[in-house]
Amino acid sequence: MAADGADAAFDDEVEPTVTISEYMDGIEAEELEADLVLGGDDGDECTYGAGYLKRQAVFSCLTCVPDGAAGVCTACCLACHDGHEVVELWTKRNFRCDCGNSKFGGHLCKLNPEKDPENSANSYNQNFKGAYCTCSRPYPDPEAKEQVEMIQCCICEDWFHEDHIGLDSAEKIPCDEEGEALYEDFICHKCSPVCSFLKLYPDTIWASSKQTSASEAVTADSNGMEGGYSGHANTEKNENGARVDHQSAENTSVENNCTKDIAASEKSNLGDNSAGNCKLGLDINTKSDDSEKIMPFFLSKGWRETLCRCGACTNFYEQRGIAHLTDKEDSIEEYEKMAKEKRQKKLEQQEGAEANFINSLNHVQKIEILSGISDMKNEFQSFLESRDPSKPVTSDDVQSIFKNLAKKKQRLS
Numbered sequence: 001m002a003a004d005g006a007d008a009a010f011d012d013e014v015e016p017t018v019t020i021s022e023y024m025d026g027i028e029a030e031e032l033e034a035d036l037v038l039g040g041d042d043g044d045e046c047t048y049g050a051g052y053l054k055r056q057a058v059f060s061c062l063t064c065v066p067d068g069a070a071g072v073c074t075a076c077c078l079a080c081h082d083g084h085e086v087v088e089l090w091t092k093r094n095f096r097c098d099c100g101n102s103k104f105g106g107h108l109c110k111l112n113p114e115k116d117p118e119n120s121a122n123s124y125n126q127n128f129k130g131a132y133c134t135c136s137r138p139y140p141d142p143e144a145k146e147q148v149e150m151i152q153c154c155i156c157e158d159w160f161h162e163d164h165i166g167l168d169s170a171e172k173i174p175c176d177e178e179g180e181a182l183y184e185d186f187i188c189h190k191c192s193p194v195c196s197f198l199k200l201y202p203d204t205i206w207a208s209s210k211q212t213s214a215s216e217a218v219t220a221d222s223n224g225m226e227g228g229y230s231g232h233a234n235t236e237k238n239e240n241g242a243r244v245d246h247q248s249a250e251n252t253s254v255e256n257n258c259t260k261d262i263a264a265s266e267k268s269n270l271g272d273n274s275a276g277n278c279k280l281g282l283d284i285n286t287k288s289d290d291s292e293k294i295m296p297f298f299l300s301k302g303w304r305e306t307l308c309r310c311g312a313c314t315n316f317y318e319q320r321g322i323a324h325l326t327d328k329e330d331s332i333e334e335y336e337k338m339a340k341e342k343r344q345k346k347l348e349q350q351e352g353a354e355a356n357f358i359n360s361l362n363h364v365q366k367i368e369i370l371s372g373i374s375d376m377k378n379e380f381q382s383f384l385e386s387r388d389p390s391k392p393v394t395s396d397d398v399q400s401i402f403k404n405l406a407k408k409k410q411r412l413s
Contacts, residue, residue: 039091039335040342043074046111048097052121054327055335058095060087060128064107068129070098071122080110087130092157093330095122125158132159134190154331155191155322165189165296174207174298183207183298184333192297194320197287200280205306207298279308284316304331379405 038057041047047056059077060068063084076099077086100109102117109115130138132150139159140147150159151173162173166189174182184207187195198205278284307313307326317323324330358366383401387393 038074038339040339040346041074042346043078046075046097046099046109047073048099048109048112048115052094052096052119054329055091055093055332056095058089058092060089060130061085062087062130064104068126069124070101070103071095071124071128072099073097075111076100076109080107087128089127090152091332091335092123093324095119098122125156127158133161134164135161151186153188153191154185154325155187155195158188160188166294167296171295182300184301184303184331185299187297187299189294189296192294194322195297197284197316198297198299200282200284200287201306205300205303207300276310278310278312279306280313284308284313304328375405375408379408 039055041057047053057074058071059074059081060071061077061081061084062068063086064070064081068087071089071092072081076097080099096119097109097112097115098104098119099111099115100107100113101115101119126132126136132139137144139150148161148163150161151165152159165173165186167173176182304325305328309326314323314326317326328334358369361369379401383397387397
C-alpha cells in the first residue's frame with residue numbers, strides 16, 4: 001500500500017514529455033498565432049508615420065497613462081514600455097500610435113519622438129483601462145475560477161463574455177459540433193439597433209446554428225431561410241466574430257464556394273447596384289430603427305459583400321459611423337490573410353538568405369558546414385537511442401550533447 005502511494009507520488013512529479021516533432025509544431029503554432037495577432041508586424045518601427053492604419057495591434061500602458069486614454073503600437077510596446085503594466089488590446093481600427101505624445105507626461109517616444117500632441121481621430125473604450133464586456137471585468141479575470149471565452153463586436157470593438165451578450169436561454173451562438181464559429185462577424189446587443197437596417201436583407205446574411213450547404217444557400221427563400229439566424233425570424237479572448245485561437249479564419253473550400261454562391265443568390269434576390277441603383281429598392285434613410293427586442297447579430301461568411309453601396313446607402317453608413325462595414329480590408333479575415341502573406345514572404349526571405357550564405361562559401365567551407373550538420377544529427381540520434389524515453393530532456397542533457405561534439409572536433413583537428 002505504501003509502495004503504491006510512493007509510486008503515485010512519483011508519477012505526479014514526472015513532467016509531461018513531448019516529442020521533438022510535437023515541440024517544433026507547438027513553436028510553429030505559437031509563431032503563427034503571434035503573426036496573426038500582430039498582422040505580421042515585426043515590431044521594428046513605430047507605425048505613427050503611416051498615419052491612421054485601417055487595423056493594427058494596439059497596447060495600452062497603464063504605467064504611463066493610468067486612465068487608459070492612449071494606445072501604442074507593437075514596436076513602441078517593446079521599445080518604450082518594456083516592464084510596464086501593459087494591456088493587450090488585440091487589434092483596433094483607424095488608430096494611430098500615441099506613444100510619447102502629450103498624454104505621456106513629457107516621456108518622448110524612443111522610436112519617433114516627433115509626434116503631434118494628440119491623435120484626434122483615435123477612439124478609446126473601456127478596454128484601454130483593462131475592462132471588458134457589460135460586466136467591466138478584466139481579462140484574464142483574477143477572481144474567475146476559469147477564463148471564459150470572449151467575443152469582439154465588429155462595431156464598438158469591445159469584448160463580451162458569451163453569457164453577457166443578451167441571448168435568451170433558447171438561443172445559441174452559431175457554432176459547429178466542435179465549437180468552431182459558423183459566423184464571420186458579431187454585433188453586440190448594444191450596437192445592433194444602429195444596424196437594424198440589416199433586417200432588410202435576405203436571411204442568407206445571418207449565420208446559422210447549423211452548417212448550411214452551398215446548394216441550400218442558393219435555393220433558400222430570401223424571406224425565410226431554413227435554419228437561418230435572423231433578428232426577425234425564429235432564432236436559436238473571439239475577434240470581430242473570429243475565435244481567439246484564429247482557427248475559424250481557416251476557411252475550407254466548401255465554405256468559400258458557399259460564400260460565392262450566397263453572393264450570387266443574393267445578387268438575384270436584391271438586384272445589382274453596379275449602375276448606382278439601390279439593392280434594397282428603397283430610401284434606407286426613411287427606415288426607422290426597429291423597435292423589436294434588442295439582440296446580438298451573428299453574420300455569415302461573406303455578408304459584407306452583400307451590402308448595398310449606392311450613394312444613399314453609403315451616406316447612411318457614414319452618418320452612423322459604420323462605413324467600415326463596406327471596407328473589405330477592415331475584416332479580421334482580411335487582416336489575418338495579410339499577416340499570413342507577410343509571414344510566408346518572411347520565411348521565403350529567410351530560406352533565400354540561408355541559400356545565399358551556403359552559395360557564398362567555397363568548396364571546403366561547404367564540406368565543413370555539411371559535416372558539422374551531419375555530426376550534430378548523429379550525436380543527437382545517439383543521445384535519443386541511449387536515453388530512457390520516460391525521462392524528460394534536461395538542460396544538462398543538451399549541454400552534454402554539445403560537449404561531446406566539441407570533444408570529437410578536438411580529436412579530429
